[in-house]
Amino acid sequence: MPAVTSEIAMPSTITRRLVTLADAADALAVSTRTVRRYIADGHLEAVRLSRKTLRIKAESDARFIDAKPVGNWRR
Numbered sequence: 001m002p003a004v005t006s007e008i009a010m011p012s013t014i015t016r017r018l019v020t021l022a023d024a025a026d027a028l029a030v031s032t033r034t035v036r037r038y039i040a041d042g043h044l045e046a047v048r049l050s051r052k053t054l055r056i057k058a059e060s061d062a063r064f065i066d067a068k069p070v071g072n073w074r075r
Contacts, residue, residue: 018047018055027061038064 024044026033028035035056038044045060 017058018062019054019058023055024056024061028065 021025021035025032025035026039035044039046039054039056043064045057047055047057049055
């Protein structure tokens with residue numbers, strides 16, 4: 001009788017990158033205070049790692065940048 005092997009489907013590895021407030025501010029060319037305002041307004045997603053530690057999801061930062069195209073300026 002052949003041996004029956006069961007395979008467990010493992011979810012693919014999800015890589016999530018978190019950046020500091022200062023790094024997000026540098027990438028957006030704004031102050032850290034403005035980054036905090038963007039978080040409060042729901043424009044950026046953040047994760048609180050401890051009472052004092054706050055990180056921004058890098059994909060949220062990229063989405064925010066992509067949502068603000070420059071090519072359609074009006075004169």
